Structure formats: C-alpha cells, structure tokens
Amino acid sequence: MAKKNRNVGIIGIGQTEYSSHKEHQNQAEMVNEAVRYALEDANITLDDIDCVVHGNMELFEMVFQPDMWHSLGSGAYGKDQFRITTGGTTGASLVCAADNLVASGMYDVVMAIGMEKLQEGHTTGGITNMADPLWFRHLQTGALTATTATMMMEEFGEERAKKAAMKYRILMDKHACLNPRAHRRFGLEYDQADDLMNTSPQLVGELRLIHMCSQSDGACVMILASEKKAKKMCKTPVWIRDHITVHREETFNNFGIEMPEMTHHYAARKLFERNGIKDPVEYFDVFEMYDPSAWWGLDWAREFLLLKDDEHIKLLEDGEFDLDGKLPINPSGGVTASNPIGATAMLRPAEAAMQLRGDAGPQQIKKKVKHALASGFGGTLWSVLMMLEKDLDWQEVENG
Amino acid sequence: MKRVAVCAVAQYKCDSNIWQKRFQGMLLDVLEDIQKQTGMHFSEEGGVRSIVSASDDVFDARTxxxxxxxxxxxxHYRExxxxxxxxxxxxxxxxxxxxxGHEDVVYVAGHCKESQGESRNVCTNLSYDPFYGRAMGLDYTNVAALQARAYMEKSGLTEEQMAKVVVRARQWAEKNPYANATEQVELGDVMYSPMLCDPIRTMHAYPVSDGAVVMLLASEERAHEFTDNPVWLTGFGSCMDSYFLGDRDLASNFALKNAAERAYKMAGVKDAKKEIDLVEVMDCYAYQQPMWLEGLGLCGDGEGAKFIDEEGPAKYNVNLSGGMLAGNPIMTSGLYRMAEAVLQLKGDAGERQAAxxxxxxxxxxxxxxxxxxxxxxLEK
Amino acid sequence: MAEYFGTAVEDIFNTMEERFLSEGTLDVDVTIGYNISGEGGGNWKVTIKEGTLKVEDVDGEVTDCTAILNANAETFVGVTLGKLDAGEAFSSGNIKVDGDLTVLVAVLPKAFKPFKPVIKASAIVESVEERFRPEKAEGVDIKIGYDLSGDGGGQWTVVVKDQTCTLKEVLDDDCTVIMRMEAQVFVDLNQGKLDGGTAFSSGQVKVDGDIGAAGQSASLFEKYVAEGAAEEEGEELISLKCVPSINQRYATGPTMGKWFDGLKEKKFFASKCPQCGRTLVPPREICAQCRVRCNEFVEIGPDATVTLIDVVYYASPDPLTGKIRETPYTALFMVLDGVSRDESFAHDLNPKDIDRIKPGMKVRPVWAEKRTGSYKDLLYFEIAD
Known part of the structure; x- marks a missing residue:
C-alpha cells in the first residue's frame, strides 16, 4: 500500500432505529431520516456535502437503480453520486469508498448512505437469488447453514460449543438491550442458556432461530471529510487508518477434505502486517464485527483476531468480550440484533466511531477507547476489515 | 492533482443476442485481451489487487x-x-x-446482457416508485419521449435533423469492429421508421445490446509497466437531478451542465469549445446527441438543433465509435464511450482515427x- | 376470566369455527396442539382434515400432534392479535414449537381468517367518561340507565350533570331513561352494525322513561372505537402488494453446457485447472485460485464421500415458484470420487436416509427417469450400501 494521499475523518453519523415495522415511511423517507440525523450530528447542512455514496440491494426491494428514487430523501440532488453494492459488505464498501473518494482529493466531504427495507421484499428468497440460476439456486436456502456449528461441535465438543455459542448470543442481546436503536432486544439472561440451547426452533442443524440474525428495516449514514475540513468542522473526528477488502470465489465449495485459509483470517493477517499490529487483542479497544449468527460470530472472532485453538472461546468464557472486558465485541448488539442488510456493515464502523468519540450512549465502553476494528461480511465469505483511530498518532510502517 | 493513466482498453463486440455465452464468459474474453496487451497479472506483489466492476442486479437477474x-x-482473495x-x-x-494512495493499479470491468431479460422496459419501469410512477407505466423509453418533445420544442429539432444523427452514427459504426448496428440507412429510412413512443421512432432508439468492456488504470509512477502510450484521466464529474419529472425542466440539461463543469474544473478546461477535440456521448435516442452536446457546452443553450446542420458533430469528432445509437448495453455504455476516446487518443482507432x-x-x-x-x- | 389486550385465550379458540376457511385446507391433514400456560390458559387440540375442523378443549398437556405450540397466555394472545411480534416471540423462546414448525407457517394462514378481538359491552360502557363531550352538555341534567342482559351484560347508570359525566355500576331507580337490550345488540349498535331505529322498531331495544333523552344522549359522547382500530383509521398508511417479475433466458455457456449434457447420460464432468490440477464441480470456465482457463474436462464420481451434513428445518419458499419445500430435508457437502481434496459438492439427500447419514459415508446419485439436461435430472444422493 502506498502512503495515503491525505487523512480522512468521520465527522457525522446518523442512524434510524432498526425495526421490523417501518410502514410509516417509504424508502426515500427512511433514508432522509438518517441523513438528517447525520447532518445534525456533524452540525453541517447539505450544502457542505460534495458527493453522496449510496448502497442497497436492488433485488431485496425490487427497485431498479433505487438511488434515483431515494434522491428525494438522500440529498443527492445537484451533487456527485456513486452507488456501490457488494451484498452484506455493502455498508463497509460504502465507507471504504467514501474514504478513498475523500483521500483522493476529488471530494472534500462525502456522505455514505446504506439502507435496506427488508420487509418490502423476501429476504431469504432474495439471498437465494445470489446463486447461479441454472444450478445452485434450487439447492440453497438464503444464508442459512449449520456447517460452522457442526465443525465447532466437532472441534470443541458438543456441550462446550453449544454453551459458548449461546453465551455469545446472550452477551449480544445484553449489549442490544442497552442500545436504543437496536431492533431485537429480548432481555435474555444467562440462566436461560440451557433452555434456549435445546428448545429454540432449529433452522438448520444446531443453527437455531435464536442464533440467527434479524431482518430489519433501517438506514445508516456516515459523513467523511478531509483532515483539514474535519478538524475545522468537528471537535472529535474519528480517523480512518486503513481498510482491506477480500472477496472469494462464486461457490461455497470449501467444505472438502482440506480447508483453505479463511478470507477473514487473510484480511486480518494482511491488514495487521502492513500496519505493524502484532497482537490485535492487546491493541484494539473495541471490535464491531458483522456476526450473522452467534456461531459465526464466535468462530470468526478467532479468524479476525488471529487466535489459535480455543483462545476465542476462553476469552468469551472469561468475560473478555463483555463491555468491561479486554476487547469488547459489538457494544451495538451486532447483527443478531439489527440487520438492515445494505446498512448492516456500516453500523459496524458507525458504532466503533461513536465508541471512539465516547458518546455511544448507554452502551459506551467505560475504559478509554483509542483503537477500533470493524468488519463487514457478505457474498460467499467476503470480508472487509477497517481500522479506526481516535488520534492521528499512528506509526506508518515502512513498505507496509 | 496527480494523474491517473488509462493503460489499455478491451471491448467485446456488441450484439443484440449473445445467447450462446454467459456474461461471465464475455467478460473473461475481454479480460484476457487486456492481459495480453499489458502483461497485467494478479500476484500479490505488483499485480492487480483492486477491481471495480460495473453491472446491475436487475439486468443480471441475480442478487x-x-x-x-x-x-x-x-x-478471489482480492478487493x-x-x-x-x-x-x-x-x-x-x-x-x-x-x-x-490505497492502490496503484486498478482495473475496471463492466458487463450487461440486455437480451437476457424479456424486456428492458420492464427493467427500467422498476426504477420508478411502486406507488405512482410504476403504476403509470413509466420506463426509460417513454420518459425519454417526454424529454424529446420538450427538447424539440426548445431547440426546434426536426425529424430530419434526428434522422441525420442516426445516418451518421451508422456510417461511423460500420468502421467500428465492436459496434452492433452497422447496417447503412438513409434519411428516409429513419424518418419513416415505425413510431416507438412518440416522437421517438424505432430507428431513433439504440438496439437491444449485449457487451462487456475492461480497462486497466495505473498511477503515473507505474503506468509504464503496462504501456508506453498511456492516456491520462484528468477530470471527472457527475450530478443528480430531481426524481419526479414534474420537478424538472426536462430540456434544461441541469445535471449534465453541472457534471461537465466539475469535470472541466478538475481537468483545468476553461473553454470546452476551444479545448475539446473529441467527444463520445451516450445517445440512447437520436434527440439526445444534440441535447447532450449542448449540455457539454459545445454549443449554446437551445442551439443543439442548429449545431447538427452546422456539422458540429463532425467538427468535434462526436461518436466516431457510432455511439450508443449503434448499440451498447445500457449499463456499460460509458465504458464503451471511454474505450473509443482512449483508442483515439492513443492513435489506435484504425479506420476511424481522427487527426x-x-x-x-x-x-x-x-x-x-x-x-x-x-x-x-481524457488527455494524451 | 383473565384477559390480555382485552381478549381472553378462549375467545380465540371459540371463534375458530366461524373463522375457518375450509376451501384452503382441502389437501391438509394435521393436528395442532396448544399448551397455553398462565392465568386464563388451557389446552386445546385443533384437527384440520380435508376441509374440516375440530376444536377440542382437553384436560392436561397436549401431546402427539403434528405440531404443538407452547406459550404463556399473554404471549399467545398478543401474537394472535398482532400486538407482539411473532418472529421475536419465537426467537426469544417465548413461543416454543414441538414438531413441524412448517404447519404453523404454511397451514394456519390458509385455514383461518385473522382473529378480530371480541368487543364487550362492558368495555363500551366503561369508556363513557373518556368519550364524554362536555361542550355538548351545557344545561343537560340526565341519568341514563343501561340494563343489558345475556352474555357480557350488566347494569350501569351514566349521570350527566354540570357538564360532567360519572359512571355507576348499578341501575339507579330515578333514571331519566333506561335502555334495556341484549348485550350483543348494544355492541352491534355501537359498532354501527345495527341501526338504532330498526333495533327500536323491532323491539330489540326497549326504552323506559323519557324517549327524547335517549335520542339526545347520543350526541353527548364520542363514537366508541375499539382499541387499536383508531390508529389504522387515522393514518393513511397503504401497503402495496405486488410481485414484479421479468422472464429470463439464461445462457449456460459451453462450460455449464458440458455439465448438463453429462447429466443426461448420468455422468458428472469437472473442469480441471491446468496449473494446480484442481477439479471444479460443477465445471467453471476458470480456476478462481490460479486465474487460468480450464478447458480440459474429466469425468468424476458418480459416488461421493460425505464431509458435512446440514439438516434443514426452516421452510423457505422457492424464489421462483413461491412453493415451500417439505422439511426437514438434508443438504450434503461431499467429495465426489476423483476430485481434488479441497473441492466439495453440495446436493440433497434422499429423505429416507436422513436418520442414518454420517460424515465419511459413501453416497451415490439417484437420477430422474427422464433426463433433459437440467438440474431436475439429479434427484438426490443416497447412502451406497
């Protein structure tokens, strides 16, 4: 990676509440709500925005080029605009794009908008439509699979794996209960774990309804500005240090006898290497992870944090992923709580940035938060990983 | 601002019915063409690590x-x-x-197979809000017809002038090995072709087209690794107009004027009339060529029709590829426009080469x- | 009787007969058990068979049904009325289902009209103070008595004096006017289902005392609106339902074409990477890892070794047909004989083998009798004994 042309700061964040019921708004109105919150948060007006980056999945709501319609609420009128969609990773791709567009010098202030109104379409059917129409479509059911659960039970024993996945799930719910914008807030308690483990309806194998992410409506907006503008416009800009995107081939053919290195692991390895991060658990103060299910969330913690064997399970069991632990995961409640797909991966850096600013609200981590990690997931195990910093004081790595 | 090099372009020959190939197969052909031209590779050190693709889920019928x-x-394992x-x-x-500074070599790949779906108008109808516009039956063709009428009113554009645009497009298309509609026509063929959506006639509209384009971009420092004849990307701009047709002056070119102004400013172009030598516009319908040329500032406001009679398109080397009228897929037209401009600046445009x-x-x-x-x- | 959101659990079961849609259940044969815990709960067994319905109030926990729903009374009523989110109740474990979840998702919406809460006469009378319009009661000094007989009936007196309104749960002797009727008639009148004049003329309503005061009383109160109905009528929130579709004509291209051609002959073909030797199943034009074209095809399988097993319980509608698959079904990840070690292939398992299948087992394909070169040619895999 060459040296970044100029630094980029996050100066505004706006989110709607996430819920399964937004009949009171159409798509453009929902976008507008988040846009207004972001402008208020940044204390600027639409006049200050040079360019808009928009993203959601056309076939989830069945609208062709929805940015045209959404322009009624997005504020794109009279402005430059891009539209990027990469499945689940869309929200993260939008933030990466906004970062690149500002860093390039082409635009000073860019507004990224991720949205989805999943209740207006059929989500599982929409995801199934990802598959090749001639061969795989008849075999797939959305993003549902228990392969990770099966493999974890094999590796750590059925009892420990099931308990750990449920502990992770309940931890996420505890965080969600603090977050006023989270969609699903069940109020689960740890003493329910054994009951839920055995009685929550099974979707696929040991992937149960309670483990799986929600289908939500909502929009998330982030405003990014050049270092000069960010410092002028905002008291507490959050800096985007680096990001990496790793896609994977079309098919889920990776369950053979030998398993390849996982994209998440590859992304983390490359990103940490070029930024000189030796021990990510030590370095980062918060990790907002795109965790589509409790099983994946727990398993992927090992990949993203470059952990070995059962280190991730031990960290969970020891409470180190709790809000007062060594590396809190998903103070927002994560994706099992809120999942408006085109925005979901943006909720991760949005929450991470609020944690760095110290104004995340009831779910604010108490100890000092200086370094944050945020991930996005989509496609056939696509990964986006992003590093955010409170201060502009990191060391560039030679030839990093 | 630093410059970005376009090192090479590769195009798939457009056709109205590439039934025998998946869009994947079409793209692979042009990607291999680029690799052959430039030696571009994908290794982690020095290879391409970043790709920007352009396509549409509705046209691809795939989430x-x-x-x-x-x-x-x-x-695979790349951005x-x-x-x-x-x-x-x-x-x-x-x-x-x-x-x-994020990456220094990026390639851009676009594809679209309009022939896969039963009707491109049904696709574009889905662009309108489900409550009103969609129910009204709006699509990109009939909405263009409204704009055509408004622009004819404003500029005095005639049937004959529109026919002239189409005849000239076909003449250039014949020289372009990547164009779709190359059959030669006369003014009368166009003027009396069946009405598609008044005032747009069948021959005023671009034919259903399938195609794919790839181009390789690199930083100024690394361009020489891939070509000794780069073309420089010096200006970019875009702009959004209002969504509801009733909120817009359809003949005003609001979005295009803004987009052009931004691109010119970035590139340091002060007077487009004097500084531009070649133009590729996405003229999906015949009336759009004079209208877009007007929006780009190559003639005065409302003077696009007159510009046709004054041979403005010839003077500015407009659409020597044959343009959109000769048939490119709707989501990939911009890269076909770019491809022609790059070939012309490189001096690789063959029979169509302008001086x-x-x-x-x-x-x-x-x-x-x-x-x-x-x-x-783009600059040489 | 305990009520939640103004509705008792038994109201829901008692109205099943009238809400039943027999034409929607001609091909259905299921029994659904309900174990509703907490105050006002109970146990019910609902049998739907070929267009007929039987609802039984049973003693003790229901067992032995196609599906059994377990919930507390508040959750059950809330979800039925749409006051609580069904998905969330499932996810959080407040509703638990034993047996085939599909039945509830697929059968119930076809079998019953939605439950509408029963409006009670008492609820209407008890809301008079809230509905009172003091501005219309200047100089009015009357006592209106209600004597409602039958199920849900009772006696009340509404006192209007000095522009205030008070409700008493007795029938005073000195009422200006007393209206006597069946409680259900009273409800229908207030719901606008029955015309006042008609009810009076036909003798359904009897008025003792000052008939003029009875007429006047109507203007003293706002119209009664059932809980929840107010918001729906107040705001114009329209939800537009449509299924946009565009007919497609997908190309296989030569590579997938080879695969489909092979299926006709009960053969599997993989494309082979000239660089790493990886076999791609179904064949693809390029090896994603090496980024080189794979022009060579090799025949593989047809038997395979299972690596991972997914048992699917969630019934997802087919995006193309809207039909819901039968569950549970089993998806297999397997390695076909002769392929490279990192290449898995996914397909379904013969439902008869679902209890026996284990990783490491050998499986073989089962083919359709008539094969046309499409995904339908390969039915599923089964254990190769």
Missing amino acids: ISDNGMTDVLGA EEKMAQESLNALGYAMSIILS DVNRAIAQSTTGGAGQFHTVVV
Whole structure:
C-alpha cells in the first residue's frame, strides 16, 4: 500500500432505529431520516456535502437503480453520486469508498448512505437469488447453514460449543438491550442458556432461530471529510487508518477434505502486517464485527483476531468480550440484533466511531477507547476489515 | 492533482443476442485481451489487487451479481467493488482508489446482457416508485419521449435533423469492429421508421445490446509497466437531478451542465469549445446527441438543433465509435464511450482515427430522461 | 376470566369455527396442539382434515400432534392479535414449537381468517367518561340507565350533570331513561352494525322513561372505537402488494453446457485447472485460485464421500415458484470420487436416509427417469450400501 494521499475523518453519523415495522415511511423517507440525523450530528447542512455514496440491494426491494428514487430523501440532488453494492459488505464498501473518494482529493466531504427495507421484499428468497440460476439456486436456502456449528461441535465438543455459542448470543442481546436503536432486544439472561440451547426452533442443524440474525428495516449514514475540513468542522473526528477488502470465489465449495485459509483470517493477517499490529487483542479497544449468527460470530472472532485453538472461546468464557472486558465485541448488539442488510456493515464502523468519540450512549465502553476494528461480511465469505483511530498518532510502517 | 493513466482498453463486440455465452464468459474474453496487451497479472506483489466492476442486479437477474463474476474477474482473495450504476462511474471510483494512495493499479470491468431479460422496459419501469410512477407505466423509453418533445420544442429539432444523427452514427459504426448496428440507412429510412413512443421512432432508439468492456488504470509512477502510450484521466464529474419529472425542466440539461463543469474544473478546461477535440456521448435516442452536446457546452443553450446542420458533430469528432445509437448495453455504455476516446487518443482507432486529438471527453447517463450524468476528461 | 389486550385465550379458540376457511385446507391433514400456560390458559387440540375442523378443549398437556405450540397466555394472545411480534416471540423462546414448525407457517394462514378481538359491552360502557363531550352538555341534567342482559351484560347508570359525566355500576331507580337490550345488540349498535331505529322498531331495544333523552344522549359522547382500530383509521398508511417479475433466458455457456449434457447420460464432468490440477464441480470456465482457463474436462464420481451434513428445518419458499419445500430435508457437502481434496459438492439427500447419514459415508446419485439436461435430472444422493 502506498502512503495515503491525505487523512480522512468521520465527522457525522446518523442512524434510524432498526425495526421490523417501518410502514410509516417509504424508502426515500427512511433514508432522509438518517441523513438528517447525520447532518445534525456533524452540525453541517447539505450544502457542505460534495458527493453522496449510496448502497442497497436492488433485488431485496425490487427497485431498479433505487438511488434515483431515494434522491428525494438522500440529498443527492445537484451533487456527485456513486452507488456501490457488494451484498452484506455493502455498508463497509460504502465507507471504504467514501474514504478513498475523500483521500483522493476529488471530494472534500462525502456522505455514505446504506439502507435496506427488508420487509418490502423476501429476504431469504432474495439471498437465494445470489446463486447461479441454472444450478445452485434450487439447492440453497438464503444464508442459512449449520456447517460452522457442526465443525465447532466437532472441534470443541458438543456441550462446550453449544454453551459458548449461546453465551455469545446472550452477551449480544445484553449489549442490544442497552442500545436504543437496536431492533431485537429480548432481555435474555444467562440462566436461560440451557433452555434456549435445546428448545429454540432449529433452522438448520444446531443453527437455531435464536442464533440467527434479524431482518430489519433501517438506514445508516456516515459523513467523511478531509483532515483539514474535519478538524475545522468537528471537535472529535474519528480517523480512518486503513481498510482491506477480500472477496472469494462464486461457490461455497470449501467444505472438502482440506480447508483453505479463511478470507477473514487473510484480511486480518494482511491488514495487521502492513500496519505493524502484532497482537490485535492487546491493541484494539473495541471490535464491531458483522456476526450473522452467534456461531459465526464466535468462530470468526478467532479468524479476525488471529487466535489459535480455543483462545476465542476462553476469552468469551472469561468475560473478555463483555463491555468491561479486554476487547469488547459489538457494544451495538451486532447483527443478531439489527440487520438492515445494505446498512448492516456500516453500523459496524458507525458504532466503533461513536465508541471512539465516547458518546455511544448507554452502551459506551467505560475504559478509554483509542483503537477500533470493524468488519463487514457478505457474498460467499467476503470480508472487509477497517481500522479506526481516535488520534492521528499512528506509526506508518515502512513498505507496509 | 496527480494523474491517473488509462493503460489499455478491451471491448467485446456488441450484439443484440449473445445467447450462446454467459456474461461471465464475455467478460473473461475481454479480460484476457487486456492481459495480453499489458502483461497485467494478479500476484500479490505488483499485480492487480483492486477491481471495480460495473453491472446491475436487475439486468443480471441475480442478487449481488458480482458474486457470479468473482472467478472470471480474478477477484478471489482480492478487493473488488461493484458499481451498481452506469459503468462510467466505476471509472471515477477507480480513479479515486489510485489518487488516494490505497492502490496503484486498478482495473475496471463492466458487463450487461440486455437480451437476457424479456424486456428492458420492464427493467427500467422498476426504477420508478411502486406507488405512482410504476403504476403509470413509466420506463426509460417513454420518459425519454417526454424529454424529446420538450427538447424539440426548445431547440426546434426536426425529424430530419434526428434522422441525420442516426445516418451518421451508422456510417461511423460500420468502421467500428465492436459496434452492433452497422447496417447503412438513409434519411428516409429513419424518418419513416415505425413510431416507438412518440416522437421517438424505432430507428431513433439504440438496439437491444449485449457487451462487456475492461480497462486497466495505473498511477503515473507505474503506468509504464503496462504501456508506453498511456492516456491520462484528468477530470471527472457527475450530478443528480430531481426524481419526479414534474420537478424538472426536462430540456434544461441541469445535471449534465453541472457534471461537465466539475469535470472541466478538475481537468483545468476553461473553454470546452476551444479545448475539446473529441467527444463520445451516450445517445440512447437520436434527440439526445444534440441535447447532450449542448449540455457539454459545445454549443449554446437551445442551439443543439442548429449545431447538427452546422456539422458540429463532425467538427468535434462526436461518436466516431457510432455511439450508443449503434448499440451498447445500457449499463456499460460509458465504458464503451471511454474505450473509443482512449483508442483515439492513443492513435489506435484504425479506420476511424481522427487527426490531432489531444483532449477528449466521454459522457454517460443513468435514470429516466438523463436524471444523472457523468463526464470524464481524457488527455494524451 | 383473565384477559390480555382485552381478549381472553378462549375467545380465540371459540371463534375458530366461524373463522375457518375450509376451501384452503382441502389437501391438509394435521393436528395442532396448544399448551397455553398462565392465568386464563388451557389446552386445546385443533384437527384440520380435508376441509374440516375440530376444536377440542382437553384436560392436561397436549401431546402427539403434528405440531404443538407452547406459550404463556399473554404471549399467545398478543401474537394472535398482532400486538407482539411473532418472529421475536419465537426467537426469544417465548413461543416454543414441538414438531413441524412448517404447519404453523404454511397451514394456519390458509385455514383461518385473522382473529378480530371480541368487543364487550362492558368495555363500551366503561369508556363513557373518556368519550364524554362536555361542550355538548351545557344545561343537560340526565341519568341514563343501561340494563343489558345475556352474555357480557350488566347494569350501569351514566349521570350527566354540570357538564360532567360519572359512571355507576348499578341501575339507579330515578333514571331519566333506561335502555334495556341484549348485550350483543348494544355492541352491534355501537359498532354501527345495527341501526338504532330498526333495533327500536323491532323491539330489540326497549326504552323506559323519557324517549327524547335517549335520542339526545347520543350526541353527548364520542363514537366508541375499539382499541387499536383508531390508529389504522387515522393514518393513511397503504401497503402495496405486488410481485414484479421479468422472464429470463439464461445462457449456460459451453462450460455449464458440458455439465448438463453429462447429466443426461448420468455422468458428472469437472473442469480441471491446468496449473494446480484442481477439479471444479460443477465445471467453471476458470480456476478462481490460479486465474487460468480450464478447458480440459474429466469425468468424476458418480459416488461421493460425505464431509458435512446440514439438516434443514426452516421452510423457505422457492424464489421462483413461491412453493415451500417439505422439511426437514438434508443438504450434503461431499467429495465426489476423483476430485481434488479441497473441492466439495453440495446436493440433497434422499429423505429416507436422513436418520442414518454420517460424515465419511459413501453416497451415490439417484437420477430422474427422464433426463433433459437440467438440474431436475439429479434427484438426490443416497447412502451406497
């Protein structure tokens, strides 16, 4: 990676509440709500925005080029605009794009908008439509699979794996209960774990309804500005240090006898290497992870944090992923709580940035938060990983 | 600002019915062409690590359709972003990836197979809000017809002038090995072709087209690794107009004028009339060529019709590729426009080669009646 | 009787007969058990068979049904009325289902009209103070008595004096006017289902005392609106339902074409990477890892070794047909004989083998009798004994 042309700061964040019921708004109105919150948060007006980056999945709501319609609420009128969609990773791709567009010098202030109104379409059917129409479509059911659960039970024993996945799930719910914008807030308690483990309806194998992410409506907006503008416009800009995107081939053919290195692991390895991060658990103060299910969330913690064997399970069991632990995961409640797909991966850096600013609200981590990690997931195990910093004081790595 | 190099372009020959190939297969052919031209590779050191694709889920009839492209794009364990918009915007984004320092080699790939779906109008109808516009039956063709009427009113554009645009497009298309509609026509053929959507006649509209384009971009420092004859990307701009047709002056070129102004400013172009040598516009319908040329500032406001009679298109080397009228897929037209401009600036345009071309522009549009426009400035 | 959101659990079961849609259940044969815990709960067994319905109030926990729903009374009523989110109740474990979840998702919406809460006469009378319009009661000094007989009936007196309104749960002797009727008639009148004049003329309503005061009383109160109905009528929130579709003509291209051609002959073909030797199943034009074209085809399988097993319980509608698959079904990840070690292939398992299948087992394909070169040619895999 060459040296970044100029630094980029996050100066505004706006989110709607996430819920399964937004009949009171159409798509453009929902976008507008988040846009207004972001402008208020940044204390600027639409006049200050040079360019808009928009993203959601056309076939989830069945609208062709929805940015045209959404322009009624997005504020794109009279402005430059891009539209990027990469499945689940869309929200993260939008933030990466906004970062690149500002860093390039082409635009000073860019507004990224991720949205989805999943209740207006059929989500599982929409995801199934990802598959090749001639061969795989008849075999797939959305993003549902228990392969990770099966493999974890094999590796750590059925009892420990099931308990750990449920502990992770309940931890996420505890965080969600603090977050006023989270969609699903069940109020689960740890003493329910054994009951839920055995009685929550099974979707696929040991992937149960309670483990799986929600289908939500909502929009998330982030405003990014050049270092000069960010410092002028905002008291507490959050800096985007680096990001990496790793896609994977079309098919889920990776369950053979030998398993390849996982994209998440590859992304983390490359990103940490070029930024000189030796021990990510030590370095980062918060990790907002795109965790589509409790099983994946727990398993992927090992990949993203470059952990070995059962280190991730031990960290969970020891409470180190709790809000007062060594590396809190998903103070927002994560994706099992809120999942408006085109925005979901943006909720991760949005929450991470609020944690760095110290104004995340009831779910604010108490100890000092200086370094944050945020991930996005989509496609056939696509990964986006992003590093955010409170201060502009990191060391560039030679030839990093 | 630093410069970004376009090292090479490769195009798939457009056709109205490439039934025998998946869009993946089409793209792979052009990607291999680029690799042959430039020696581009995908190794982690020095290879391409970043790809910007341009396609559309509705036309591909596939959710997150770039997932179906990963293998042929070479995007396995690499960065790939999908521009779900007209393809020229992918170029703008790729440009920013290089200027930001994030990556120094990026390639852009666009594809679209209009023939796969039963009707492209049904696809574009889905662009309108489900409550009103969609129920009204709006699509990009009938909305363009409203704009055509408004523009004819404003500029005095005649049937004969529109026919002239089509006849000239076919003449140039015949010389372009990548064009779709190359059959030669006369004024009368166009003027008396069946009415498609009044005042747009069948021959005023671009034919259903399938195609794919790839181009390789690199930072100024690394361009020489791939070509000794780069073309420089010096300006980019885009702009969004209002969504509801009733909120717009359909003949005003609001979005295009803004997009052009931004691209010119970035490229340091002060007087487009004097500084532009070649133009590629996305003229989906015949009336759009004079109207877009007006929006690009090559003639005065409301003077596009007169510009046709004054041989303005010939003077500015407009659409020597045959243009959109000769048939490119709607989501990929911008890259076809770019491809022609790049070949002309490189001096590789064969029979179509224009003399003394130093600066060119490529334009594309998305949305009904040009709701959104994109303009790129290229230099030798 | 305990009520939740103004509705008792038994109201829901008692109205099943009238809400039943027999034409929607001609091909259905299921029994659904309900174990509703907490105050007002109970146990019910609902049998739907070929267009007929039987609802039984049973003693003790229901067992032995196609599906059994377990919930507390508040959750059950809330979800039925749409006051609580069904998905969330499932996810959080407040509703638990034993047996085939599909039945509830697929059968119930076809079998019953939605439950509408029963409006009680008492609820209407008890809301008079809230509905009172003091501005219309200047100089009015009357006592209106209600004597409602039958199920849900009772006696009340509404006192209007000095522009205030008070409700008493007795029938005073000195009422200006007393209206006597069946409680259900009273409800229908207030719901606008029955016309006042008609009810009076036909003798359904009897008025003792000052008939003029009875007429006047109507203007003193706002119209009664059932809980929840107010918001729906107040705001114009329209939800537009449509299924946009565009007919497609997908190309196989030569590579997938080879695969489909092979299926006709009960053969599997993989494309082979000239660089790493990896076999791609189904064949693809390029090896994603090496980024080189794979022009060579090799025949593989047809038997395979299972690596991972997914048992699917969630019934997802087919995006193309809208039909819901039968569950549970089993998806297999397997390695076909002769392929490279990192390449898995996914397909379904013959439902008869679902209890026996284990990783490491050998399986073989089962083919359709008539094969046309499409995904339908390969039915599923089964254990190769």
